[in-house]
Amino acid sequence: EADIYQTPRYLVIGTGKKITLECSQTMGHDKMYWYQQDPGMELHLIHYSYGVNSTEKGDLSSESTVSRIRTEHFPLTLESARPSHTSQYLCASAGGGIEKLFFGSGTQLSVL
Amino acid sequence: KNQVEQSPQSLIILEGKNCTLQCNYTVSPFSNLRWYKQDTGRGPVSLTIMTFSENTKSNGRYTATLDADTKQSSLHITASQLSDSASYICVVIDRGSTLGRLYFGRGTQLTVWP
Numbered sequence: 016e017a018d019i020y021q022t023p024r025y026l027v028i029g030t031g032k033k034i035t036l037e038c039s040q041t042m043g044h045d046k047m048y049w050y051q052q053d054p055g056m057e058l059h060l061i062h063y064s065y066g067v068n069s070t071e072k073g074d075l076s077s078e079s080t081v082s083r084i085r086t087e088h089f090p091l092t093l094e095s096a097r098p099s100h101t102s103q104y105l106c107a108s109a110g111g112g113i114e115k116l117f118f119g120s121g122t123q124l125s126v127l
Numbered sequence: 128k129n130q131v132e133q134s135p136q137s138l139i140i141l142e143g144k145n146c147t148l149q150c151n152y153t154v155s156p157f158s159n160l161r162w163y164k165q166d167t168g169r170g171p172v173s174l175t176i177m178t179f180s181e182n183t184k185s186n187g188r189y190t191a192t193l194d195a196d197t198k199q200s201s202l203h204i205t206a207s208q209l210s211d212s213a214s215y216i217c218v219v220i221d222r223g224s225t226l227g228r229l230y231f232g233r234g235t236q237l238t239v240w241p
Contacts, residue, residue: 118170
């Protein structure tokens with residue numbers, strides 16, 4: 016069982032609200048990632064970090080932002096949620112090479 | 128264009144039966160290939176990882192094969208159980224940069240009926 020945690024598991028909010036999705040890992044991994052996944056579709060990388068104070072945008076354009084102030088914590092923030100942001104968001108971390116990738120349980124976000 | 132194609136898109140089998148899932152990729156240069164199992168509403172969990180030089184790797188009832196020449200991989204599930212119902216995702220990693228980019232397939236949705 017991987018020691019990477021996401022909260023909340025489910026979130027239903029109204030349009031225009033600011034939200035933060037939490038992701039924490041206790042494995043001491045430097046590399047952390049945020050993926051977005053729609054039903055029946057592949058995972059798309061939206062943000063990644065290779066260490067504290069290092070963040071980069073991924074392949075999929077996203078209006079979200081991330082921060083990496085501590086090694087174990089990689090939160091994702093949406094300043095103003097819209098229905099188009101409805102999706103599953105998966106956090107992952109990797110250590111000792113990107114092959115050892117561990118995923119959290121995900122946050123299912125619904126914006127009304 | 129997705130560089131990892133999985134087939135079939137979905138599959139229904141009876142408990143106790145075997146099945147094989149396919150993954151074709153065009154990712155180059157190739158580093159390694161991984162199969163993940165994703166239960167509904169959960170994050171993916173790793174099943175196997177295969178490097179260029181490996182042809183077969185087993186993990187319990189799961190056996191993965193890799194043909195790096197034809198760029199094909201398969202995941203064989205033996206004596207299926209109800210708990211095998213999940214999406215199985217093929218992930219290919221390139222070695223073209225220090226970032227080790229990941230390419231995800233869309234998954235095969237497997238349903239095991241009693």
